[in-house]
Amino acid sequence: MLMLIDAASLWYRAYYGLPSSIKAPDGRRAGAVRGFFDGLAVLARRFSPTGMVCCLEGNWRPEWRVELMPGYKAERAQPDGSEDTPEGLDDQVAAIEALLPALGIATATHPSYEADDVIATLASRTAEPVLVVTGDRDLFQLVDDERDRKVVYLARGISKAELFDGEAVATKFGVGPNHYVDFAVLRGDPSDGLPGVKGIGAKTAVTLVNTYGGIAGLKAAAAEEGSDLPERQRKSILETTDYLDRAVTVSTAVTDVDVPVVDGALPHSPADPAKVEALSAEWGVASALARFNEAITTPKA
Template sequence: MLMLIDAASLWYRAYYGLPSSIKSPGGARSGAVRGFFDGLSTLVRRFSPTELVCCLEGNWRPEWRTDLIGGYKAARAREDGSEDTPEGLDAQVAAIEALLPALGLATAVHPEFEADDVIATLAARTAEPVLVVTGDRDLFQLVDDERDRKVVYLARGISKAELFGGEAVATKFGVAPDHYVDFAVLRGDPSDGLPGVKGIGAKTAISLVNTYGGISGIRAAALEDGSELPARQRQAILDAADYLERALKVSTVAADVELPLIDSGLPAGPADAAAVEALTAEWGIASAMRRLGEALAWQDRVP
């Protein structure tokens, strides 16, 4: 089974889930580093993947998406266009990104795409069962029971991660996974800067999606003479036609990103033990590294 991890989701939850008083020997905040690798240990022990890739954010707000929806993720952007990250996180992310290859754990990234797109591409490449680990609801669109694609959802934290197959997605959101994007685009998603369709909330979005089979079907119904759609809803859909087309493209993950072949097998030991030792000492995470080594069954090769 291949586990694809949205690395940013994991380190953000580690950052906010652990107290700021956790510091490195040099006095820097280190909770995100410790929590990230403890989270990996928890995930490996719980789900026993045979392959694992940590997917990184090459471009958290790609230009091709902002060209379609100018406000895409705008609430999270600084004036210079960079992502507004919390105090002390950037240095910890750099440490995590240095430790992953030193440990021999695979990473994947593309400079023009988000981690979601990288995850979708790697999932599309394999016939093996896939577990996607994320706190991003957009990736529910990848859930597919026939192909054994599930999502481990981190909204409540790493220790309380929930496993979602198709039935669980439908129970939580009221729509099947292959229509999650239609639902989200209609309802709107403030965190991504998607305004939604005026006057259509979650309940109405669910009803429309399940009645007409997604936005293409809803738009077709709105264009029909004598449409059964209520006049207000029909007009709202017609008025939002341009938004709906653009937002669908923005919200649908790209599954054809050009990525090199990746050795996703779990390592038998660290790839660069000296680098792991140095970074472990710098960040004061010996216990987290020991737990990760135990989860990976490294035995006497624990850093």
């Protein structure tokens, strides 16, 4: 089973989940580094993957998405276009990104795409079971029972991560994974800058998606004279057709990103022991790295 990890989701939760008093020997905050690898260890012990790829945010706000939706993730953007990150996180992210290849853990990224797109691409390339680890609801669109694709959702923290298959997605949101994007676009998603459709909240979005088979069917119903679609909703859909088309494209994870073939096999030993030792000492995370190494190398019963 291949575990595809939205690395940013993991290190953000580690950053906020551990106290700021956790410091490196030089006084810098180190909780995100420690928590990231302890989190990976927890996930490895719980789910016993045979492969692992940490997918990195090559471009957190791709220009092609912004061109389609100027407000896309705008609330998180600084004046220079970079992402607004909390104090002390950037240095820790650099340490994590250096430690992963030194440990022999595969990474994947692309400069024009988000980690979600890289995850979707890698999932589309393999026939083996896939677990997607993320705190991003958008990736519920990748859940596929027939192909054995599940999501490990981190909203409640790493230790309380929830496993979602198709039934679990439908139970939580009222729509199946194949219509999660339709639901989110209709309802709106402030964190991504998607305004939604006026007068359509979550409950109405569920009803419309399930009745008309998603946005494509809903648009067809709205364009049809004499449709049974309520007039107020019909008017709202007709007025927002352009938004719906653009938002669906923006919200759909790309499955054909040009990323190299990645060998996600778990390592038996670090790829660069000297670098691991140096970074471990610099950040004071030897214990966390030892726990992670034990989790991925201990034979499973």
